[in-house]
Amino acid sequence: MPNLESLHACNPSFSICLQKEANYYVDLVERRGEDVVKKLRRAIALSPNKPTFQLMSGHVGSGKTTELLRLKVELEQQGFAVIYCAADEYLQLDDIGLTELWLVILNLILQRLEQKGDSLSLTYLPNVIAEIEQWMRISPPIGITTYGVRLQKILQALQDSAQHRHQLHSYLEPRLKNPLLEAAEEMTEIEVDHLKKLGKKGLVVLVDNLDRLSVDQVEVIFGEGGKYLRQFQCHIIYTMPLMTLTHADEQFQQRLKSNMPILLPNLSLRDRQDIINLECLSLLRQVVLTRMLIKIAPEWRLEHVTDIFDHLGTLDLLCLSSHGHLPYLLSLLYGCLQWQDPPIQLETLNRVLEMDHATRLSTVAESDRQALQKCLTKPHALTLDAIDLCRRLLLFEHHDAQGYWFSSPFMSSK
Numbered sequence: 001m002p003n004l005e006s007l008h009a010c011n012p013s014f015s016i017c018l019q020k021e022a023n024y025y026v027d028l029v030e031r032r033g034e035d036v037v038k039k040l041r042r043a044i045a046l047s048p049n050k051p052t053f054q055l056m057s058g059h060v061g062s063g064k065t066t067e068l069l070r071l072k073v074e075l076e077q078q079g080f081a082v083i084y085c086a087a088d089e090y091l092q093l094d095d096i097g098l099t100e101l102w103l104v105i106l107n108l109i110l111q112r113l114e115q116k117g118d119s120l121s122l123t124y125l126p127n128v129i130a131e132i133e134q135w136m137r138i139s140p141p142i143g144i145t146t147y148g149v150r151l152q153k154i155l156q157a158l159q160d161s162a163q164h165r166h167q168l169h170s171y172l173e174p175r176l177k178n179p180l181l182e183a184a185e186e187m188t189e190i191e192v193d194h195l196k197k198l199g200k201k202g203l204v205v206l207v208d209n210l211d212r213l214s215v216d217q218v219e220v221i222f223g224e225g226g227k228y229l230r231q232f233q234c235h236i237i238y239t240m241p242l243m244t245l246t247h248a249d250e251q252f253q254q255r256l257k258s259n260m261p262i263l264l265p266n267l268s269l270r271d272r273q274d275i276i277n278l279e280c281l282s283l284l285r286q287v288v289l290t291r292m293l294i295k296i297a298p299e300w301r302l303e304h305v306t307d308i309f310d311h312l313g314t315l316d317l318l319c320l321s322s323h324g325h326l327p328y329l330l331s332l333l334y335g336c337l338q339w340q341d342p343p344i345q346l347e348t349l350n351r352v353l354e355m356d357h358a359t360r361l362s363t364v365a366e367s368d369r370q371a372l373q374k375c376l377t378k379p380h381a382l383t384l385d386a387i388d389l390c391r392r393l394l395l396f397e398h399h400d401a402q403g404y405w406f407s408s409p410f411m412s413s414k
Contacts, residue, residue: 009291010337012330023294025070026287028063031280032265033399037071039262044235045078048201053230054237057211057244058264060391061327064239067264068206071237079201080235083108088209090155096217097169098228100158102180105205105232107151109187114148116194122147124183128176129154135172136164181231188233203234211239215384218244242387267324268398272405276320284319287326288333292342306343314346321353323396323407332356357409360393364410368394375406 009024029035036056043052058064065086072082083105087093090104106125113120129150133140138157140150157164192203213221221229222244229238240261269280289301292308302312309315318336322329335352336344364372371385375395380403389395395408 007292007337009294010330010334012327012334024290025066026283026290028267028283031267031277031283033401034265036262036264037067037074040071040237041074041078044075044080044202044204047235051230051233052235053259054235055259055261056237056239056264057242057261059242059266059387059397060211061325062264062266063326064211064264065208068208068237068239072204072206075204079199080204081112081195081200081202082204082206083112084206084208086208088212090159092159092165093209093212093217094214095162095165096213096221097165097173098221099168099173099176099180100155100165101207101221102184102228103151103155103158105207106180106183106187107148107155108205109191109203109232110148110151113187113191113194114146120147120190122183122186124179124186125151128179128183131176131179132168132172135167177228181228184232192234205232205234205236207236207238209239211241213241215243242382243384246382246384246387265399266397267326268400269320269322269324270398270407271400280324281316281319284322284324284329285315287329288315288318291330291333308342308344310343310345314344314349317346317353318349323409324398325393325396328393361410363392364394369411372408372411376408376411380404380406 029037040054040056043054056064056068069084072084075082085104085108087096087101087104090107091100110125125147129147130140132138132154133150136154136157138153158168188203195201195203210221218241222240230236244261267280267284268277269284270276285302285305286298289305289308290298293301293304296304305312305315309318318332319329321332332349332352335356336348339348339352368389371389372395375381375383375386375389382397382404386395386397386406389408390397394410395406398405398407
């Protein structure tokens with residue numbers, strides 16, 4: 001029987017921390033067709049003494065966060081110090097400026113420096129902090145000399161106040177760009193030098209969840225601001241929205257060409273003739289069974305499938321209904337568990353699928369139908385409409401050796 005105490009792992013919001021929950025991780029590289037983590041890691045390993053700047057993108061739910069956390073573990077095993085930053089934990093992503101992003105990264109590096117207990121002699125950051133405090137009318141904490149506490153207070157004030165963010169974007173950002181660039185270079189050089197003395201290979205910063213930015217925020221961060229993102233004197237990787245690949249501005253695209261994002265492909269459960277890929281189906285079975293039967297060895301889990309489902313066909317229907325979209329797969333599984341304890345009956349799964357289909361169908365407007373028809377009948381093109389339909393799980397993108405194509409449970413491509 002499944003361990004009911006671990007069923008929280010079936011929640012779509014559950015993130016796998018590989019250092020603590022490695023047993024939940026199922027390696028999907030073979031069926032993705034490309035090892036994105038290996039490409040990112042090798043770019044860093046091949047440039048040990050020169051900073052690298054990389055971008056990563058993919059559809060919502062493709063597994064970017066999980067793969068970045070896998071990259072973190074592998075880089076640490078190779079001797080790098082790694083900072084993972086989930087940007088939405090520190091910033092209002094719908095109202096973000098370049099300066100705030102810099103301040104968050106600087107704060108995380110500063111925490112590492114101040115943890116060592118050594119006195120820091122910084123030339124540029126103290127002036128930046130003092131000027132922001134003055135403009136925002138924030139009083140420095142009495143009796144506290146560390147810059148980290150003051151910087152965290154600034155970041156909290158920016159989180160809490162749209163007025164403060166407006167002040168920063170409109171008045172302070174143009175004035176602070178050069179001092180912040182110099183502060184970024186100074187602090188990362190200090191940290192990297194310290195790490196090298198300890199025998200580490202260098203510092204890597206992973207900035208996640210910027211793929212959730214709106215169209216306007218993409219221009220702020222990756223448009224004009226893009227040239228400033230690489231100023232940290234360490235290895236740095238940012239996630240970015242797929243919509244950047246469809247940006248209409250020619251200058252934006254020219255800037256992007258020098259650093260095209262590495263795309264994390266979705267899984268393709270069926271081929272262009274709608275034939276099921278049995279190897280991919282087998283992996284998705286393991287994704288579900290791993291969450292439900294974590295204490296059973298992987299090679300024996302399928303033999304215990306009737307502890308979780310009334311029969312194997314129910315598990316297969318669950319996997320196929322997800323179209324290879326992992327959070328959607330877990331969402332359907334979690335929906336079944338909200339109705340009943342294992343073993344999940346086919347009737348329960350069908351009820352969940354019907355409710356989900358009706359809910360999503362209710363959001364489809366006539367313009368969506370036209371966009372769906374265009375995506376399914378015209379040559380593949382990753383447009384803003386297509387990205388939005390994929391985000392809403394009305395459309396799914398697949399790939400093979402010949403390229404990409406779309407499918408939809410709401411409209412036939414024929």
